[in-house]
Amino acid sequence: MVIAVFVILFAIFPLTDTDIWWHLACAREWVTTWTPVRTPVVNVHEYFQLAVGFVYGLGGAPLLVAFKAILWGVVFALFLLPENPKCHCEVRRTAAISSCMWRSLVAVVLLFVFRYHFEMRPVLFSLLFLGIYWNVLPRLFANSRLTPVNTLFAVLILAIQWTWCKTQGLYILGPLFAVLVLTAGIWNSRKSGDKFSRKALALRGAFVVALFAMPFLHREGLALFLYPFGLLDRLLGLSPSAAIFASEIAENRSPFTLLMAGENTLECVLMILLCLAGMGLAIWRLYKNRRPGVLNVSLLATAILVLIAERNFVLFLPVLLATLPNFPFRTPHFTSCRLLSTVYFLLPTFFIFGLWVRSLSAYDISMVAYQRVPVDATDWMQKHPHKGKLFNDDRAGGYLALMNPTDSIYIDGRFILKTADFFERYLNYAKDPALFMHDADSLGIDRALFPLQYYARWDTLLRALQQDSRWHLAYRDEYFAVFDKMIK
Structure with a gap:
């Protein structure tokens, strides 16, 4: 509960992720760009x-931030809920309290360092659903009887998956x-000699198949089923057409790549160290226990995902905190273990x-x-409309679509709707102003x-526009600039 409270507090900051704006625009009306998109279009x-x-x-935004913060707190509460060690003697109980405080301190430090990852993104709902699975599925698969409660939980999980x-x-x-969970259950039951009956195994297998089949209950059907594979392709750059999305979108790049590029150096170093430590801990536990524990396999898998792409760190962090080892705590005999550990935690x-x-003082109340x-x-x-078409930086596209819907945008954050050729040409505008002028x-x-500070890849093109007599600077503030073309 303490960890969840800190997560809620740390998640209170402005809507920094720019994709939220085109999500909000699409909630009102499906946003279209005036540039072509790939088909089929699946609004996943x-x-x-x-x-x-x-x-x-x-x-508005303040309530959305509060909603976001509460959901992040619920997510971490769900992942940490299964960890509830019981002690049967005073010595062990005191040691457990001390260990819990040390683990909580480590968790608070990590949460504070990585607090700006707690954004309002669809992955938040994925973690919320996965946290429910984290608690329900092991208990559901462990019970061999088909009781009304188990049936209710099975229907609930299928509804969540849909x-x-x-x-x-x-x-x-x-x-x-x-x-x-099913594989671990089968393995552990064979080791213990308490094997599942054929009927129980068939029911569990049918349930898993039903989970995989849920996309076909939507109108998009096969396209929705195949969507994660296309997403993985663009994350890893497996196909030639997806390579540019994997290499040029910052959040799709590995922490190693970002570190070598000098971006978010300290955070990337800590991220890599945590992932390597998590992988080592998971492998050691798997080797020691000789069984595919759900927690350890999840820790290993999510750590690998982070090393592939930085954006996956939010999947790894709650699993890491749920699997943190107990920290040994030793104090002199004349010192109260509980008192000293409390002081070490609170300070x-x-x-x-x-x-x-x-x-908080740096945040705008909006x-x-x-x-x-x-x-x-x-x-x-909005106050100065134009007749032609608008070109915009991708991170500004969603906000423009929400606040100025009468002016169709060039691009937004939904890169999966764009072809590799289009995206590459868009990026080349920043390097080749003549190409932009021609297009x-x-x-x-x-x-x-264009943005002037954050994501400011456009310096070369901005200088070219300032020097071109056909374009003039129509608007500028501290963060953005608008250029208009001269009307003949």
């Missing part, structure tokens, strides 16, 4: 968009986790809490990260919006 985030759109409609299929592409984690915790309180989305620039564009003429682009 539909239910997430409806949920966040409803909350945003009730209380919902998950239209919430995020990581819905595949649900069936995969069920396979892991650093209060210090971190103070740092968090201090960080809870909109105006440094990352064109708040003032969009207001200016602007042929495509009828007469307005372009």
Whole structure:
């Protein structure tokens, strides 16, 4: 419970992830860009968009941030819930309390360091659903009797899986986790000599198959079923057409790649060390126990996913905290173990809490990260319409679509809807201003919006536009600039 409270507090910060804005725009109406998209178009985030759109409609960004914070707290509570060690004597109980405090201290430190990963993204709902599976499936598969309660829980999981299929592409984690739980259960039952009956095994197998089949109960059917595989392709760059998405989208890159590029150096170092430590701990436990424990396999799998792509760290962190080993705690005989461990826990915790309180002063009460989305620039564009087509940076696309829907955008964060050739050409505009000038003429682009600080890859093109007599700087603030093309 303590950890969940700290997660809720640390998750209170403005909406820094720019994708949330096109999710909100799609909740109102499906957003289309004036540039072509790949088909078939599968809105795998539909239910997430409806949920966040409803909350945003009730209380705007502040309520959405509060909603986000509470959900993150629930996620960590779900993953940490199974850890409830029981002690039967005073010595062991005191040692357990001390160990729990040390683990909580480590957890609080890690949560504070990585607090800006607690964003309002569809992966939050995936973790929420996975946390429910984390608690329910081991108990469901362990009970060999088909009781009304088990049947109710099975129906609940199937309903969640059906919902998950239209919430995020990581819905595949649900069936995969069920396979892991089932495999571990079969292995452990054979070791103990208490094997599943054929009927019980058949029922569990049918349940897992039903989880995998849930996408076919939606109208998108096969396209929705295949969606996670396309997502994996673009994450790993397995096919030539997906390589550019894996290498050029920052969150798809490995922490090793980001470290070598000098991006988020300290965070990447700590991330890599945690993953390597988690992998080592999981492998040692698997070797020691000689059985595929669900916790250890999950820790190993999520650590590998993080080393493949930095964006997967939010999958690894709750599993890591749930599997943290007990820390030995020794004190002199004349010292109260419980008292000293409490002091050691509270002093650093209060210090971190103070740092968090201090960080709140930097946040705008609107809870909109105006440094990352064109708040003032969009207001200016609404008051100064143009006749041609708009070119925009991808991270600004969602906000423009929500706040200025009459002006169709060039691109947004849904890169999976774009071809590799289109994305590569878009990135080349930053390196080759002549290419942009040519395409602007042929495509009828007469307005372009660029970030000046965050994600500022556009410096070369900005200088070229300033020097080109056909373009002029129509608007500029601290964070964004708008160029308009001269009307002949």
